[in-house]
Amino acid sequence: MRKSVLVRNLLVALVIILGVALAGTIVAGCQSSSKSTAEEATTPSPTAMAATTPRASTGSSDVADLYEQTRPSVVRITTISTSSGILGGSSEGLGSGVVIDKEGHILTNNHVVANARQIQVTLWDETTGSAELVGSDPTNDLAVIKADLPAEKLSPATLGDSDAIRIGESVIAIGNPFGLEGTVTEGIISGLDRTLGQTGQRPIRQLIQTDAAINPGNSGGPLVNFSGEVIGIDSALENPTGSGVFVGVGYAIPINAAKRFLPEMLAGETVVHPRLGIAGRTLTSDLAKTLNIGVDKGVYVVEVDSSSAAGRAGVKGAEQGTTQNSLAVPPGGDVIVKIDDQETPTFEKLADYIDTKQAGDTVTLHIVREGKEITVEVQLEEWQISSGQGSVFPEEKPAWAEPLVISSDRAPRSEDHA
Secondary structure, X not given: OHHHHHHXXXXXXXXXXXXXXXXXXXXXXXXXXXXXXXXXXXXXOHHHHHHHOOOXXXXXXXXXXXXXXXXXXXXXXXXXXXXXXXXXXXXXXXXXXXXXXXXXXXXXXXXXXXXXXXXXXXXXXXXXXXXXXXXXXXXXXXXXXXXXXXXXHOOOOEEOOHHHOOOOOEEEEEEOHHHOOXXXXXXXXXXXXXXXXXXXXXXXXXXXXEOOOOOOOOOOOEEEEOOOEEEEEEEEEEOOOOOOOOOOXXXXXXXXXXXXXXXXXHOOOEOOOEEOOEEEEEOOHHHHHHHOOOOOOOEEEEEEOOXXXXXXXXXXXXXXXXXXXXXXXXXXXXXXXXXXXXXXXXXXXXXXXXXXXXXXXXXXXXXXXXXXXXXXXXXXXXXXXXXXXXXXXXXXXXXXXXXXXXXXXXXXXXXXXX
């Protein structure tokens, strides 16, 4: 009897132990499952993480620090110009500039100071001094002025390398839009190697496109990378609305273009650029097929200025007024396949090579004409600087210096000029 009770008690104890163990296992399994579900519910997807992660290089503290570092190098430029009209009088202009040395030299846009009879420069701490034009590069819309200011007050900017920048890099623009002194705007480099041309004038090439806001008064101010280096001089904006204000597409002259011609400007010279005297376009396989041209790479010459270097050398343009094809391009033009020993697969390659030369230099054009390759020697001439070139308002400036405003009805360019 006692033995039977003992056995029964042992069996009961065993059942209790097994039940507790099993219950623990079930509870533990529920907790684990619950925890896993919670983790899945709270862990964002990669897409959500990407959408909520800010750009590391553009935090507000970065922009604030960069602004404090760069702001002392940016100046306000005020000009007085004589108005040419029946009533005469004077007009005022306002733009921006960048200090480049302790001697008071300031880099700006040519259209900010062109035709000014008085120039005044104001530093970030309101120190003011008169200035005078030293040298200019009108067809690149650049100029250097020299201000009469104490050297200890001047904070030269660091000039970067615009050839090293990449699309998507963060940048800031500093200037005086609408007279609002020391304004900073932030954006990115939206594009590179843009070309803007004005009728009868040398196109400005290799421009930097940015979505950092550029408005009237920003002209001549710096476009700065996040290393604190000036990589461009703010100069132009697109104008699809016709109102002359920023719509998300602005342009800066690459700082390397300025650095290349700084020695000449600092020496008091007006920089001139070489001109061939043609209007042309990059030859494509479709265009070559349509015009029945025996090559499919090169620069197709649409038009030649008869009084230009190319015209005098005998370069042949297309037969104007005889367009009878789907591409609306007249036939009969020369195809430039090489200049000196450099191939010219695009118009940009041709124009860039010409820009490495000086007016008066002689180049050899390798041309395909009526299926045969010939060579033509051309002595490059100067691009002529028209009155008021680089200024939107050559006769009278507004209260602030307008960036070069690209016409609201500007059609996509088909021909380029060199």
